[in-house]
Amino acid sequence: MTSGPGGRCDPADLENRLRAVVGRPNVLTDRDVTVSYETDWTRRFSGHARCVVRPGTTEEVAEVLRACSAAGVPVVVQGGNTGLVGGGVPAGGEALLSTTRLRALGDVDPVAAQVTVGAGVTLAALQRHVRPHGLDLGVDLAARDSATVGGLVATNAGGEKVIRHGSMRAQVVGLQAVLADGTVLTRLTGLPKDNTGYDLVSLLAGSEGTLAVITAVRVRLVPVLAARTAALLALDGTATALAALAVLREQLPAIEGAELFLATGLDVVRRHTGLPAPLPGEHPAYLLVEVAGRTDPTGELLVALEEVSGLDGVRDVVLASDGPGRERLWRYREAHTEAVSAEGVPVKLDVAVPVGRLADVVAVLPDVVTAAAPGARTVVFGHLGEGNLHVNVLGVAGDPVAEHAVEEAVLRAVAAEGGSISAEHGVGRAKVEWLSLTRSDAEIAVMRAVKGALDPAGLLNPGVLLPR
Ligand code: FAD
Ligand code: MLT
Ligand code: ZN
Numbered sequence: 274m275t276s277g278p279g280g281r282c283d284p285a286d287l288e289n290r291l292r293a294v295v296g297r298p299n300v301l302t303d304r305d306v307t308v309s310y311e312t313d314w315t316r317r318f319s320g321h322a323r324c325v326v327r328p329g330t331t332e333e334v335a336e337v338l339r340a341c342s343a344a345g346v347p348v349v350v351q352g353g354n355t356g357l358v359g360g361g362v363p364a365g366g367e368a369l370l371s372t373t374r375l376r377a378l379g380d381v382d383p384v385a386a387q388v389t390v391g392a393g394v395t396l397a398a399l400q401r402h403v404r405p406h407g408l409d410l411g412v413d414l415a416a417r418d419s420a421t422v423g424g425l426v427a428t429n430a431g432g433e434k435v436i437r438h439g440s441m442r443a444q445v446v447g448l449q450a451v452l453a454d455g456t457v458l459t460r461l462t463g464l465p466k467d468n469t470g471y472d473l474v475s476l477l478a479g480s481e482g483t484l485a486v487i488t489a490v491r492v493r494l495v496p497v498l499a500a501r502t503a504a505l506l507a508l509d510g511t512a513t514a515l516a517a518l519a520v521l522r523e524q525l526p527a528i529e530g531a532e533l534f535l536a537t538g539l540d541v542v543r544r545h546t547g548l549p550a551p552l553p554g555e556h557p558a559y560l561l562v563e564v565a566g567r568t569d570p571t572g573e574l575l576v577a578l579e580e581v582s583g584l585d586g587v588r589d590v591v592l593a594s595d596g597p598g599r600e601r602l603w604r605y606r607e608a609h610t611e612a613v614s615a616e617g618v619p620v621k622l623d624v625a626v627p628v629g630r631l632a633d634v635v636a637v638l639p640d641v642v643t644a645a646a647p648g649a650r651t652v653v654f655g656h657l658g659e660g661n662l663h664v665n666v667l668g669v670a671g672d673p674v675a676e677h678a679v680e681e682a683v684l685r686a687v688a689a690e691g692g693s694i695s696a697e698h699g700v701g702r703a704k705v706e707w708l709s710l711t712r713s714d715a716e717i718a719v720m721r722a723v724k725g726a727l728d729p730a731g732l733l734n735p736g737v738l739l740p741r
Contacts, residue, residue: 282343287368290344291326294336299374301325310351310369311362314416316618317670318359318702322349322369329374331449331457331488338486338732339455341368347732348453350482352424353395355416357621358701360481360737361424367735372423375488381406387446387463389491392423399492408494411438415607423487429479431697436658437529437565438495440697442478447491450477452484453728463491476723481699482734484727498529498565502574502594503602506587507556511535512632513586514560518657520584521562524577527570530563532606533662534654535635538613541652542605545612551605552589560657561606569594609654609663618670619652620679621663621703624687625696628660634690635662638683642666645682646675661696684710700738708740 282290291300301307302324312319323346328334341348349369351361363369375391381403382388388408390399396417399410412425414432424430425441426448438444446463460474477485508514511533518531534542535558542548551559564570571594581587593599613619626634639651646669655662664683669675680703684694688710695704709717717739724731724739735741 282340284344284346287340287344287346288324290340291324291337291368294340295326295328295333299327299329301327307369310354310371313357313359313362314355315357315359315614315621317620318362320363320365320367322363323366325369325371327371327374331375331451334370334375334451334486334488335455335457337370338451338453342454342730342732345730345732347735348486349734350427350486352393352421352427353416353419355420356424356428356701357623357698358695358703360428360699360701360734364702364736370486372421372486372488375423377489378402381408381494383408385463386494387491388494389447389461389463389489390422391489392421392426392487394422396420396422396425403494404497407497409497410492411444411495412441415610422490422492426478426487426490427480427482428699429697431656431659431661433530433532433656435656436531437527442475444492445474445478445490446493448474448477448487449489450485450487453730453732458485461489461491463493479699481701481738483724483738484733486733496567498527498567500567500569501529501563501565501599502569502571502592503561503563503599504574504578504590504592505551505602505605506560506562506581507552507554507589508558508560509586509588510557510632511635513584514558514657515628515632516584517560517581517587518562520581521577524580525564525570525573527564527566528562528658529565530561531656531658532561532654533657534559534561534606534609535652537650538609538652538654539605541616542608542612545615546604546608548604548608551602552591554589556588559605561602563599606654609652613652613665613667617667620666620669620676621698622666622680622683623661623663623696623698624684624692624694626660626662626687626690626692630690630692631657631660631662634687634692637686638662638664641682641686642679645678649675649679656697659696660692680704680707702737705736705738705740708738
């Protein structure tokens with residue numbers, strides 16, 4: 274552990290000091306260039322950064338943070354800028370620290386099934402690096418080409434394989450991170466057993482850039498399971514999707530994905546992609562499941578589907594076990610995000626509800642939304658196995674009163690069911706006002722104490738996760 278000298282510095286001189294640390298080309302101040310860092314993926318959140326700084330090593334990150342601390346300038350941390358809650362873009366006036374040059378790829382350790390990579394490595398680059406070794410990351414999501422490993426950890430991302438492997442926190446066995454004052458914390462040994470006090474690695478998972486800048490991550494890897502079969506079921510509603518999933522879970526130990534989408538979402542996807550209907554006819558709900566193993570799992574999936582097809586409300590099913598066929602089925606689910614955004618700027622509410630309440634919640638959500646904002650359109654899809662719904666509301670963004678009314682109505686409804694206002698995207702700036710709906714005063718006080726201990730001056734991502 275090393276710590277820096279600190280010492281006050283004139284804020285007006287900050288950019289020159291940063292240029293001395295990372296080199297002139299890596300301190301951006303030209304608006305034409307910085308603008309692409311200043312708006313989030315949804316186009317809902319944006320703010321002006323006083324500069325964008327792109328350190329290339331952990332030591333440079335530490336020097337950058339020392340300089341910003343000395344100048345009293347707050348810092349926003351950004352990875353791939355695919356976050357959906359506005360946590361990685363400035364509110365106004367911060368220095369934006371981009372991690373995209375932290376791209377080191379360590380050797381894959383096949384015995385431990387672990388690898389250490391820089392925080393700015395994208396998920397797709399990590400996949401390309403480890404798959405030739407017969408290993409894979411247990412987390413996958415549609416933003417893989419841009420989302421960074423540091424961002425995945427900072428948001429404790431979930432995605433499409435949580436049902437089998439858990440969220441990002443469960444994949445992280447070590448990391449390196451820099452506190453606001455430049456102190457470097459290094460814990461990269463990846464020991465599977467290590468009970469020596471507070472688990473700082475876990476603490477930083479889901480901290481959304483408010484506690485430290487993650488510069489490197491050691492992840493555990495899972496075997497590549499090349500034998501895969503996907504099935505898309507057409508159903509009469511969400512309750513049937515849950516009943517089908519219960520049967521499949523009981524019969525199939527190897528379920529790797531269980532995704533829900535509805536007729537409204539399928540319409541939007543087909544309009545955007547031009548894809549044909551996945552199955553003949555129109556159906557209220559669809560369940561996409563994938564099973565994976567070392568040997569072809571199609572036979573056991575067919576046996577389980579036989580029982581599922583006996584359930585009331587199961588209307589049709591299509592299977593795919595070849596790569597292109599599976600990708601075609603997944604496209605209907607993965608294209609939801611871009612297709613919804615193509616129809617307008619959405620208010621995106623990622624929530625979790627107890628699975629026992631999920632069907633009722635899905636049924637009432639469109640009415641909850643239109644009661645708050647008449648004329649708004651709701652598109653719901655999500656990760657069924659975790660009761661994780663993505664509630665996308667179109668037609669209100671840009672109208673602050675309507676946006677607020679929709680957020681309040683949906684998040685209160687979810688909280689009333691014993692759910693969470695954020696399942697996997699985080700709190701960011703988008704939900705900071707609503708944190709107390711599902712976190713007690715005592716919990717928020719503890720979070721503030723942790724923040725105060727690691728970042729006493731409140732310089733890292735101010736206004737994100739915790740109310741100012
Ligand atoms: P950014 O957007 O740059 O940042 C996100 C947050 O992490 C910010 O608060 C930022 O300050 C902080 N941060 C980033 N890097 C660091 C770092 N090195 N150190 C400290 N803090 C840091 N999310 C899911 O969970 N599941 C999904 O299935 C999913 N699918 C998606 C599909 C699409 C098409 C898109 C656009 C997004 C999706 N997301 C999903 C959301 C997003 O991809 C994840 O939140 C991802 O983890 C963000 O990574 P990023 O590198 O883009 O982070
Ligand atoms: C997804 O599951 O597709 C994502 O979390 C992105 C979204 O909510 O749009
Ligand atoms: Zn998701």
